[in-house]
Structure formats: C-alpha cells, structure tokens
Amino acid sequence: MINGFRRKRLSRHREITVPVALGDPDDRLTLWASPGEYPVYDSYDYDYMAEDKVCESAYESALREVAAGRTVLDIGAGRDLDWATLALEYGALEATAVEGMESTARLARKALEKSPYRDRLTLLHSWSTDLETDRRFDLCVSEIIGSIGGSEGAAMALADAHARLLAPGGVMVPHRCVTLAGAVCLRDLVPDLAFHPESLPYLDRIFDSTGHPFDVRLLLSHSTPDAVTTDHAPVETLDFAEGAVIEAEETAELTVHTAGRVDGILLWINLWAHPDDPPIDALATETAWGTTYLPCFDQPVAVRPGDRLTVRFGRTLSDDGRHPDYRVRARLDTVSGTHNGAFLSTHHGEVFRSNPLYEELFSLR
Known part of the structure; x- marks a missing residue:
C-alpha cells in the first residue's frame, strides 16, 4: 500500500x-x-509495450486480413520492427520501416540484421513527414497512438501519409x-x-x-x-x-x-x-x-x-x-x-x- x-x-x-x-x-x-510524446523511450518502455497482448492481438488480426500481396510502410517502427515483420509474415511483398528517433533507429538496425525478412525489409531513419519519394504503398501501419489518441502526432503524420504515401485503394492500420x-x-x-x-x-x-x-x-x-x-x-x-x-x-x-x-x-x-x-x-x-x-x-x-x-x-x-x-x-x-x-x-x-x-x-x- x-x-x-x-x-x-x-x-x-x-x-x-x-x-x-x-x-x-x-x-x-x-x-x-x-x-x-517525447524522445525519451528506453528499453523498459519497449519491453513494456512488447508485453501488451491486447494491442498485439488487435494488430495481428488486422494484418492477417490485409497484408498479403501488399507493399507496406511502417511509420514509427520502433525498436523491434514488429508490425513490418508481422506484415511480412502474413504475406506482404515487402516493407519499409520508418523510425525518426535516432536512438531507436540504432536498435532497429540490430533487429534488422537478425531478421529473416531482411532481404524484403528496408529501414529508414527519418520522420515519415520528411520522406521525399514518389513511391506509394498499399498498406500503412503505425502505432504512433497516444493515451490521448493524437498526442504523439498521429493526426499530422497519418494525414500526410494518407495524402502522399498511400496508393489509391490503400489500407490504413489502425483504421480509426x-x-x-x-x-x-x-x-x-x-x-x-x-x-x-x-x-x-x-x-x-x-x-x-x-x-x-x-x-x-x-x-x-x-x-x-x-x-x-x-x-x-x-x-x-x-x-x-x-x-x-x-x-x-x-x-x-x-x-x-x-x-x-x-x-x-x-x-x-x-x-x-x-x-x-x-x-x-x-x-x-x-x-x-x-x-x-x-x-x-x-x-x-x-x-x-x-x-x-x-x-x-x-x-x-x-x-x-x-x-x-x-x-x-x-x-x-x-x-x-x-x-x-x-x-x-x-x-x-x-x-x-x-x-x-x-x-x-x-x-x-
């Protein structure tokens, strides 16, 4: 007590x-x-998020339905590249993971080196809003959701991704x-x-x-x-x-x-x-x-x-x-x-x- x-x-x-x-x-x-909302994540945070089975189950269910045969953009990919990896497991053709925090991107590079999908998985150290590309992806997945939904910048980042980076008919995960x-x-x-x-x-x-x-x-x-x-x-x-x-x-x-x-x-x-x-x-x-x-x-x-x-x-x-x-x-x-x-x-x-x-x-x- x-x-x-x-x-x-x-x-x-x-x-x-x-x-x-x-x-x-x-x-x-x-x-x-x-x-x-801040660049203060440490290993404890990533371990804690990795134990969230409720979130994992929801994203897994969604990616099982929509990933197959698609090209994937993972925004705010995190330390372990979880959602890009899971999309590839469920049949995505290839995935590009974007991570803006430098310390996290360094850890993500280590995860990429060990990934069985590293030939189809690209990691970029960048904020998604700074990406300059004509490429369009069939699926955008992200977990940049805060305890107030938009507090981590999801509205700005995902509105930009929807307008610039998502192909016509593309899918957003999460949906809402x-x-x-x-x-x-x-x-x-x-x-x-x-x-x-x-x-x-x-x-x-x-x-x-x-x-x-x-x-x-x-x-x-x-x-x-x-x-x-x-x-x-x-x-x-x-x-x-x-x-x-x-x-x-x-x-x-x-x-x-x-x-x-x-x-x-x-x-x-x-x-x-x-x-x-x-x-x-x-x-x-x-x-x-x-x-x-x-x-x-x-x-x-x-x-x-x-x-x-x-x-x-x-x-x-x-x-x-x-x-x-x-x-x-x-x-x-x-x-x-x-x-x-x-x-x-x-x-x-x-x-x-x-x-x-x-x-x-x-x-x-």
Missing part, C-alpha cells in the same frame, strides 16, 4: 521538487508524466481512433497526490527534451471505469482511413450518474485496428496505453446524478508542426450553480505551475 509521500528533487532539474509515493505504489492509482472523456475527481482517486517513483527519470528527460519545465500531461495508472462519475463521449475523433483532421474542436455533453466530486476529465482511447474488429478500450482493458487526466476546475465541485458537464475540447498544432496542443473549456451545471473552468495542455510550451494542482505537484526552491 502507498503510505503517504515525500518530496524529492529531480536529479537534473534540482530547483524542482515533486511528491513521490511511498510504500508499494503499484497496487493502486498513481501519477506518471506522459512520456509517449476515438478519445473519450468522462468526469473524475483526481483528489479523490489519488488522495496522496504523488508521482510513481519510477516516473521521475521520465520527468527529467521530458524537461531536457523541451529545454524547460512545464505542466506535463498526467497519466493515471490502473484506471477502471468505476473511477468515472459521468457517462462518456468522444472529444477527439481521428479517422485514419479517410485522412485524419489535424485541427478541430469537439464538444462532449456528459451527465453525472454517481454522486461525488468533479475537478477534471479522464481521457482514454478506443482504437480500431481493423474496421470489422472490436476496438481496444484503454479504460476497460489493461494495455500499454494509459489514461490521461486534465484538470478543469481549481477546486473539486460536488455533483449529484443528473448534473451536466459540457466539455469543449480543441486541438491545434504546436509550433513543431507535428504534435498538438489541447485546450479544454468546461461548464458544470449543478444545483449549487454553474461552474466554469479551462485548461491549456501544451506539448512543450512554457506554461508551468498554472493552477493549484500543478503548484502542488511542482515546488520551486
């Missing part, structure tokens, strides 16, 4: 202290900094991703508001990658549907088969079904690898995709069944041209009145300690 927390300095950003869970933090909800939202109270879910101790190196590396500290997106471990006090609705819809919309605003109308408190929203994905298969539900099933918490109100608001929360969730490209910034505007109508809130979640902006939650999480000496 977690038994409180202690504050600890970050090793490379020593002016910042954060609360860290004590005891065994793996048996209940804890906080992590969301690492997927929807990010859902439901209302929660973080301070009730995590009474000892503290980071998992293993998340601290990621915080250091994320801040290194951006050049400054900022209000990172927060992942909640071990979330389950009973954490949510409302029904849920989509706030980000990415149809890769049609060419995802890069910038948009979607509105969710949520109704409280359980009395309690609300201070923000929990976000999770439903991902269809193939249109005829059931989606991966990252809240109902334990997968490598976590759930993301975004604050809406500075203090928790008491709610009862029938109260209404309107969430306007917008995404715009950040100045790196790849990753989105997200803006939340919320209106909570209760018997005590109307409560308005807002939050800007940037990919790498300099917004830091912007509200009471982040002031509590990050202290400056």
Whole structure:
C-alpha cells in the first residue's frame, strides 16, 4: 500500500521538487508524466509495450486480413520492427520501416540484421513527414497512438501519409481512433497526490527534451471505469482511413450518474485496428496505453446524478508542426450553480505551475 509521500528533487532539474509515493505504489492509482510524446523511450518502455497482448492481438488480426500481396510502410517502427515483420509474415511483398528517433533507429538496425525478412525489409531513419519519394504503398501501419489518441502526432503524420504515401485503394492500420472523456475527481482517486517513483527519470528527460519545465500531461495508472462519475463521449475523433483532421474542436455533453466530486476529465482511447474488429478500450482493458487526466476546475465541485458537464475540447498544432496542443473549456451545471473552468495542455510550451494542482505537484526552491 502507498503510505503517504515525500518530496524529492529531480536529479537534473534540482530547483524542482515533486511528491513521490511511498510504500508499494503499484497496487493502486498513481501519477506518471506522459512520456509517449517525447524522445525519451528506453528499453523498459519497449519491453513494456512488447508485453501488451491486447494491442498485439488487435494488430495481428488486422494484418492477417490485409497484408498479403501488399507493399507496406511502417511509420514509427520502433525498436523491434514488429508490425513490418508481422506484415511480412502474413504475406506482404515487402516493407519499409520508418523510425525518426535516432536512438531507436540504432536498435532497429540490430533487429534488422537478425531478421529473416531482411532481404524484403528496408529501414529508414527519418520522420515519415520528411520522406521525399514518389513511391506509394498499399498498406500503412503505425502505432504512433497516444493515451490521448493524437498526442504523439498521429493526426499530422497519418494525414500526410494518407495524402502522399498511400496508393489509391490503400489500407490504413489502425483504421480509426476515438478519445473519450468522462468526469473524475483526481483528489479523490489519488488522495496522496504523488508521482510513481519510477516516473521521475521520465520527468527529467521530458524537461531536457523541451529545454524547460512545464505542466506535463498526467497519466493515471490502473484506471477502471468505476473511477468515472459521468457517462462518456468522444472529444477527439481521428479517422485514419479517410485522412485524419489535424485541427478541430469537439464538444462532449456528459451527465453525472454517481454522486461525488468533479475537478477534471479522464481521457482514454478506443482504437480500431481493423474496421470489422472490436476496438481496444484503454479504460476497460489493461494495455500499454494509459489514461490521461486534465484538470478543469481549481477546486473539486460536488455533483449529484443528473448534473451536466459540457466539455469543449480543441486541438491545434504546436509550433513543431507535428504534435498538438489541447485546450479544454468546461461548464458544470449543478444545483449549487454553474461552474466554469479551462485548461491549456501544451506539448512543450512554457506554461508551468498554472493552477493549484500543478503548484502542488511542482515546488520551486
């Protein structure tokens, strides 16, 4: 069990202290900094993703249906070239794997040297959006999906791939991703508001990658549907088969079904690898995709069944041209009145300690 927390300095950003869970933090909800949007992957991450049997089963089912006889482009191929390799196993003619992170590309080269398909598998160290080629592929496969579906840049990268790199009649895997939202109270879910101790190196590396500290997106471990006090609705819809919309605003109308408190929203994905298969539900099933918490109100608001929360969730490209910034505007109508809130979640902006939650999480000496 977690038994409180202690504050600890970050090793490379020593002016910042954060609360860290004590005891065994793996048996209940804890906080992590969301690492997927940044070049901070290590062997632990790849091992963890390799153990995600839910994701593996969904992609395997899709590639079994569509890979045979096709040429394949694997975007964000990763350390082990999993999906390019699996496509070749299921009869693809040849595959080109693209990996933008240099450290990962080095590891992928070692995997390629050992691959039984190395005569039909090409590895390119590049971002897919930087590829300059007239070639068109019959199948594009990728796993650049974040805990908020588009947070790792999937909308931009896969819209570009659909427009420039996919042959007419070509297939996109995954087919579709929807990010859902439901209302929660973080301070009730995590009474000892503290980071998992293993998340601290990621915080250091994320801040290194951006050049400054900022209000990172927060992942909640071990979330389950009973954490949510409302029904849920989509706030980000990415149809890769049609060419995802890069910038948009979607509105969710949520109704409280359980009395309690609300201070923000929990976000999770439903991902269809193939249109005829059931989606991966990252809240109902334990997968490598976590759930993301975004604050809406500075203090928790008491709610009862029938109260209404309107969430306007917008995404715009950040100045790196790849990753989105997200803006939340919320209106909570209760018997005590109307409560308005807002939050800007940037990919790498300099917004830091912007509200009471982040002031509590990050202290400056």
